[in-house]
Amino acid sequence: MDYADSDGISDKIKALSPWFHNLHFEDGTQTAPDHFLGDFPRFKWLQLAPFIPEDLSGCHALDIGCNAGFYTFELARRGAEVTGIDIDQRYLEQADWAARQYGLQDRVTFRQMQVYDLAREKGEYDLVLFMGVFYHLRYPLLALDIIAQKVKGMMVFQTLAMPGKEIYKQVDHPINERASLLEPGWPKMAFIEYRFAGDPTNWWIPNHAAVESLLRSAGMRITGYPGHEIYLCEPDHEAPSCISTWNREEYLAALGENPGR
Ligand SMILES: C[S@@+](CC[C@H](N)C(=O)[O-])C[C@H]1O[C@@H](n2cnc3c(N)ncnc32)[C@H](O)[C@@H]1O
Numbered sequence: 001m002d003y004a005d006s007d008g009i010s011d012k013i014k015a016l017s018p019w020f021h022n023l024h025f026e027d028g029t030q031t032a033p034d035h036f037l038g039d040f041p042r043f044k045w046l047q048l049a050p051f052i053p054e055d056l057s058g059c060h061a062l063d064i065g066c067n068a069g070f071y072t073f074e075l076a077r078r079g080a081e082v083t084g085i086d087i088d089q090r091y092l093e094q095a096d097w098a099a100r101q102y103g104l105q106d107r108v109t110f111r112q113m114q115v116y117d118l119a120r121e122k123g124e125y126d127l128v129l130f131m132g133v134f135y136h137l138r139y140p141l142l143a144l145d146i147i148a149q150k151v152k153g154m155m156v157f158q159t160l161a162m163p164g165k166e167i168y169k170q171v172d173h174p175i176n177e178r179a180s181l182l183e184p185g186w187p188k189m190a191f192i193e194y195r196f197a198g199d200p201t202n203w204w205i206p207n208h209a210a211v212e213s214l215l216r217s218a219g220m221r222i223t224g225y226p227g228h229e230i231y232l233c234e235p236d237h238e239a240p241s242c243i244s245t246w247n248r249e250e251y252l253a254a255l256g257e258n259p260g261r
Contacts, residue, residue, distance in 0.1 A: 009101070016094045021068035023098050031068065031094070041070050044131075047227030048156060049074070052127070056080035062125040062150060064115055065133035069095035069108065076107040080127065085113040115143045119255050124152040131158035131230075136201045140189075141214060142254050145243050148218040148235070157215060157231045162190055162207040170213075187213040217241065 009029050013019070022032040022040055032040070053059075057079035063072045066084030068091055075082045086092055092110045099105045115133065128151045130144075137143050147155070166185030173180060180186060187210035196202035206214065215222055215233050219241035224232035243251040252258040 012097060016090075016097060019068055019094060020091070021070040021094075023068060023070060023073075025101060031098075041132075044158070044227065044230070045071065045074055048230060051224055051226045051232055052078070052156075054078060056127070059126040059153075060123075061127040061129070063129045064118075064147065065131070065136070066095060066110065067091045067132075069098055069110065071129050071131065072108050072110075073098065073102055073104055075127065075129075076104045080107070082108045083125075084108060084110045085115070085118075086110070087112065087114055116146060116255075118150055119146045119257075121150075124150050126153040128155040130155060132160075134159040135203065135205050138203050139254075140204050141218075142251075144214060144218045145241060145251060146255075148220055148241060149244075151220070151233075151235055153234065154223075155220065155233050156226075157211070157233060158229055159211060160196075160202070160205050161211060161229050162188065162205055165208050167209045167212065185209045219244070 009025055009027065013029065013031050017031075019031040020040075022030050022035050022042065024030050024042070052075070055078060056075055059075075059080040061075045061080040061082045063069070063075070063082055063084040066072050066086050067088075069084050072082045072084040072095065084095060086095075089112055092112055095108075095110045099108050099110070115137065116139070128147060130147055134140050134144070134157070164184055166183070168180065168183040168185030170186070184207075187207065189204040189206045189210050191204060192202050194200065196205065211231060212222060215231065216236070216239065219236055219239065220233040221236035221239070222231055222233050226232060249258060
């Protein structure tokens with residue numbers, strides 16, 4: 001079937017629904033015009049776009065949890081070669097179809113993968129998008145440790161977060177002094193046992209302090225704040241993660257790869 005005409009596009013959009021990304025096409029059709037978050041994720045991209053180089057020619061980018069590929073396509077339009085990964089085959093079908101509609105199929109690759117599978121992949125990326133996925137993970141710090149090792153240049157991190165911007169400056173504490181743990185700015189993640197926003201795949205919601213300290217702990221330096229709950233970071237070669245030094249064995253064991261046993 002040829003979907004070049006508007007009716008064909010609308011039919012295909014319907015056949016591939018429901019959509020989480022509202023993709024816009026030249027003829028004015030959109031995939032999720034009534035999205036509960038608004039024109040999503042275009043309004044987020046407008047915050048982020050000025051922080052991403054206009055010309056990404058020669059850049060290899062990775063879009064983790066790419067969904068229908070909105071961000072993948074924006075990076076590809078700037079000249080990057082982009083790999084989008086997601087666990088959901090339905091979203092990947094949407095992304096594959098949209099890539100052909102946009103004529104970007106030669107610059108993008110979509111793969112069905114768990115974020116944890118990246119541990120077994122070779123190579124690093126100039127630009128990594130890790131947006132809207134962290135809080136969906138049952139093992140979020142393992143994922144962050146894996147991903148941080150894939151970042152050569154910049155990572156964009158975005159997460160649902162707890163309210164508040166406080167930061168408590170951590171020091172060592174005697175074992176019976178626990179009140180500081182209750183400070184609003186102590187890094188925390190709220191655990192979701194059942195559902196959040198009706199979604200049982202939401203597991204952990206960090207506060208701002210936790211995002212910053214988790215990123216640092218994974219060996220990243222925060223370099224900017226393009227918008228609400230969006231963080232830019234890059235590898236901090238002066239403060240590498242403990243998984244590349246004294247705690248490597250635990251990391252390898254978590255991956256089932258501890259060669260010492
Ligand atoms: C809230 S959506 C975010 C989509 C997009 N990154 C964005 O920011 O608009 C979360 C996406 O992550 C994917 N996802 C969830 N868990 C994942 C995992 N363990 N590995 C890879 N992708 C995952 C979901 O299928 C979904 O497409």
